[in-house]
Amino acid sequence: MKILGLDDVTFWYPATANPALENVSLDVAPGDIVALVGRGGAGASTLLLIAAGLAPRVTGGRLAGSVGRGGRAGIVLPTPWTQVSGMAFTVWDEVAFGPANLGWPVHEITRHVDRALERLEIAPLASRDPATLSGGELQRVIIAGILAMDPDLLVLDEPTAELDPEGARAVWRLVRSLAGEGKAVLLATSDVDALPDVADRIVWLEQGSVRAIGAPSLLAEDAMCEAGLGTTVAGLWRAAGLGAPYPLTVVDAVQRWR
Amino acid sequence: MALTGALAFDGVAFSYGNVAALSDVSFEVAAGERVALLGRNGAGKSTVVRLVTGLVRPDEGTVWIGDWDTAGRAPEQLAWRVGSLFQHADQQLFARTLREDVSFGPRALGFPAREVQRRTDEALDALGLHASAAQHPYDLSPALRKLAALAGALALEPALLVLDEPTAGLDRAGRARVAEAVREHAGRGAALLVVTHDLAFAAETLQRGIVLDRGRLACDEPLDRLLTSAERLKPLGLVPPPVAALSVALDLPGRPVRERDAAHTLARVAGGRSAS
Numbered sequence: 090m091k092i093l094g095l096d097d098v099t100f101w102y103p104a105t106a107n108p109a110l111e112n113v114s115l116d117v118a119p120g121d122i123v124a125l126v127g128r129g130g131a132g133a134s135t136l137l138l139i140a141a142g143l144a145p146r147v148t149g150g151r152l153a154g155s156v157g158r159g160g161r162a163g164i165v166l167p168t169p170w171t172q173v174s175g176m177a178f179t180v181w182d183e184v185a186f187g188p189a190n191l192g193w194p195v196h197e198i199t200r201h202v203d204r205a206l207e208r209l210e211i212a213p214l215a216s217r218d219p220a221t222l223s224g225g226e227l228q229r230v231i232i233a234g235i236l237a238m239d240p241d242l243l244v245l246d247e248p249t250a251e252l253d254p255e256g257a258r259a260v261w262r263l264v265r266s267l268a269g270e271g272k273a274v275l276l277a278t279s280d281v282d283a284l285p286d287v288a289d290r291i292v293w294l295e296q297g298s299v300r301a302i303g304a305p306s307l308l309a310e311d312a313m314c315e316a317g318l319g320t321t322v323a324g325l326w327r328a329a330g331l332g333a334p335y336p337l338t339v340v341d342a343v344q345r346w347r
Numbered sequence: 348m349a350l351t352g353a354l355a356f357d358g359v360a361f362s363y364g365n366v367a368a369l370s371d372v373s374f375e376v377a378a379g380e381r382v383a384l385l386g387r388n389g390a391g392k393s394t395v396v397r398l399v400t401g402l403v404r405p406d407e408g409t410v411w412i413g414d415w416d417t418a419g420r421a422p423e424q425l426a427w428r429v430g431s432l433f434q435h436a437d438q439q440l441f442a443r444t445l446r447e448d449v450s451f452g453p454r455a456l457g458f459p460a461r462e463v464q465r466r467t468d469e470a471l472d473a474l475g476l477h478a479s480a481a482q483h484p485y486d487l488s489p490a491l492r493k494l495a496a497l498a499g500a501l502a503l504e505p506a507l508l509v510l511d512e513p514t515a516g517l518d519r520a521g522r523a524r525v526a527e528a529v530r531e532h533a534g535r536g537a538a539l540l541v542v543t544h545d546l547a548f549a550a551e552t553l554q555r556g557i558v559l560d561r562g563r564l565a566c567d568e569p570l571d572r573l574l575t576s577a578e579r580l581k582p583l584g585l586v587p588p589p590v591a592a593l594s595v596a597l598d599l600p601g602r603p604v605r606e607r608d609a610a611h612t613l614a615r616v617a618g619g620r621s622a623s
Contacts, residue, residue, distance in 0.1 A: 129490040129518045167489050167516050170435050221363055224434045224512070225388025225544075250515040251434070253387045253544050254586035279518050282547075282589050317519040321547065321589035321606070328610035331617055339592045346597050 092242045092273040093117040093140055094157035100135060103149040109135040111297045112154075117242065117273045122264060124284050125277040126308070126318050127294035133277035134167060134246055136294070140275050141244045160241025160273075163187075167247040169231040173219055180222070180230050181206070181215040187238040198237075205237040208263055224251040232260065236267075243267065245276040249283070261287045281308055282320050285337050293318065309337040353378045353507045353538030354399065358408035361394055368394040369562045371408070378506070381530070381539040383549040383570060386559035387584035392542040393434055395559075396511045399540070401425045412507060427456065430505035434512045434542075436496035437489070445487070445495050446471065446480040452503040470502040473528040490517050497525065501532060508532055511542045526552040547588040550574055550604040558583050575602045 093116070100110040110132045117123050117140075125133040138144035141164035145152050166172050177183035184205055188198040206212045209229045214222065219230060228251040235243065245264070249257035261283050264274055268289075278284070284291065285305040293301040293313065307313060309323035311333055319327070322342050323335040336342040352375035361369045369391045376382050384392050397403045398410050401422040410417040412428050430452070433439055442448035450467040458466070471477050474494045484492055497513060508529065514522045522545070530552060533539045543549050549556065549570060556573045558566040560583055566573065573579060574591040587595065591604045599616060603609040 127518075129488055129521055134488070168435070168437060171437075221366060223389040223393060247516045251388070251512070251544075253584050254546065255584040256388055257544070258586070279516060322593055325590065325593065325606060325610050325613065328606065329613035329617065331613065339589060339596050342593055343596050 090159055091116050091118055091157060092121075092159045093162070093275065094155075094159075095136075095139070096155045096157070098139065098152060098154035098156060100139060100144060100153075101151045102135075105150075107297075109297055110139070113297075113299055114154075115292060115299070115302075117275050119241070119271045119273050120268050121290065122268045122274045122276070122288050123290045123292060124288035125275070125292050125294055126281055126284070126313075127277075128316070128318070130296075131294040132297040133294055135297075137164060137244050137246050137275065137277055140164075140242065158242075161238070162242040162244055163235035163238050163240035164244040165228075165232050165235050165246060165248050167250060169228045169251065170224070172231045172234075173227070178218055179215065180211065180217050180219055183219045183230055184234045184237050187234050191238060201237040201239060202233075205233040208236065209233040210259060225253055225256055228252060229256065229260075240272075242273045242275065245274065245278075247278055248276065249278065249280060257283065281318060282322075282338075284308060285320065306334075306337060309335045309341075311335075352376055352411070353380075353413060354540060355411040356395070356398075356408065357411065359398065359405045359410060360407035361391075361398060361403060361405055367562055369398075369559075372559070372562075372564050373408075374557055374564060374567060376507070376538045376540055378538050379533055379536050380555065381533050381553040382541070383553040383556045384540055384542045384559065385544075385546070385549070385556055385583070385585060386565070390559040390584075391562040392559055393511055395540075396431060396433070396509050396542060399507070399509050400429055400431045423455070426452065426503060426505075428505055429507045429509060430500035430503040431508075432493075432497050432500050432510040432513055434515075436493040439496040439499065440484040440492060443483060444481055445476060445484055445498075448484055448495060449476075449480075449498045449502050452499055456503070466502045466504060470498040473501055473531065474498045475524055490521050493517065494521065494524070497528070501528065505537060507538045507540070509540045509542075512544065513541060514543065514545045514548045522548055546574060546585065547590065550588055550591060551606065558585070560584075571602070571604045574604050 095115045098113045099108045101108050127133050141162045174186040185198050185202045188201050211229050249260050288305055291307045308320045313319040314324050314327045326335040336345045354376040356372050356374050359372045401417050404418055440448050449470050450463050453463045453466045513525050556570045574587055575595050577587050590609045594602045599612045603612050
């Protein structure tokens with residue numbers, strides 16, 4: 090079973106000659122955590138918009154190839170403050186906005202909203218006005234709102250950009266536990282150091298194309314370090330002139346060092 | 348009272364309605380100094396930025412920009428001394444081209460056309476944005492929009508540069524570009540106050556760390572010492588960045604926190620081991 094299947098997808102934004110994505114094929118199954126890694130402009134955000142069904146439907150542009158779906162998707166944008174409904178005066182109502190628009194009965198909405206607030210550790214903010222929240226608090230509210238709609242595929246674009254290190258770790262733990270429950274997760278992050286403990290599969294995007302797909306150990310390979318996309322520890326090992334294979338994480342480095 | 352520092356908070360308190368954001372916060376930042384403002388989400392960091400830029404006024408205490416009390420100055424007056432980058436940089440861009448946006452500050456301060464052009468060119472150069480200068484800001488990626496907003500702040504050539512999460516969502520190349528631009532600006536004598544969760548960026552670029560915890564000043568000390576102490580960081584919601592964590596885990600001499608220093612030390616120690 091597939092939640093998402095991209096087959097030879099090429100995508101052009103409106104009024105552009107060069108495609109933002111070119112001949113990309115990718116399958117995501119329930120329980121998968123797939124992370125897109127690349128330099129700015131490599132096409133990760135575009136791929137996520139396609140996965141969430143927003144491109145080309147909302148963005149405009151043209152798509153070649155095919156996109157298959159086995160469930161509903163929900164996306165957290167890299168600019169979460171643009172995702173606030175503007176219709177809610179409390180955090181609870183903001184998180185309920187999505188489920189309410191799915192036409193669910195009230196008790197279902199309540200159950201999903203309460204659970205999402207709890208999982209994002211923001212239940213104490215439930216009665217706050219979203220307009221008074223800090224950037225990191227708001228990012229968690231937006232993630233909760235997406236989660237409350239119970240999507241089969243979670244699409245997360247830089248989900249920890251606004252979070253403090255503790256909050257970022259909590260979100261990564263949550264991603265793992267959601268995958269454990271059978272959700273599929275497709276994400277993009279510039280925090281590559283978090284990925285060895287989070288992702289099952291790394292997709293390396295370069296100028297709109299897939300350059301490599303592999304296990305997180307890909308992030309310690311010479312070519313990825315060369316491109317500035319390896320983990321900090323791998324890059325450091327390489328910069329020190331110590332031999333490959335490079336350690337992926339601090340824990341790996343300690344083992345290697347002994 | 349005139350203070351010598353570029354920025355001073357003197358017993359500052361601020362609340363949003365009945366939500367207290369800052370209580371009795373005092374610190375100074377000297378000219379040329381590069382300071383990180385750290386802490387959990389909601390600790391009051393962005394409120395500090397709003398106070399420094401004059402968008403809100405302290406309920407108690409005083410915010411000094413050099414010898415100016417911000418309470419008596421409008422934000423457009425403060426722009427003579429303060430350049431800022433907000434957390435949601437998108438909200439700072441409004442012109443039709445990136446160049447027009449970056450040049451807005453110096454134009455608004457009334458500089459002659461040639462000076463506006465020099466400052467705009469230098470700021471675009473500093474962040475490698477010349478190739479995108481003619482584009483509409485909203486045709487650019489969020490990462491480039493962030494660099495554009497930073498270029499706008501640099502074009503003011505401010506004595507105090509205040510940045511809120513300048514690296515969020517940037518790739519490594521973008522982070523390196525920001526680091527170089529702000530270091531160079533501080534090298535010309537400007538004071539730098541950077542709100543960030545990116546402790547790796549802080550370690551590479553900044554010198555001193557001020558930590559807020561629930562609106563109060565919890566800690567103020569050199570970053571290399573702070574970042575290598577997991578026990579000190581934990582209660583403040585912070586985690587040592589990978590280089591600092593590696594330095595401690597491998598017990599590297601001098602506990603380097605910057606990548607270049609750590610790579611150098613690692614090579615030296617590994618060389619010594621294989622020789623012995």
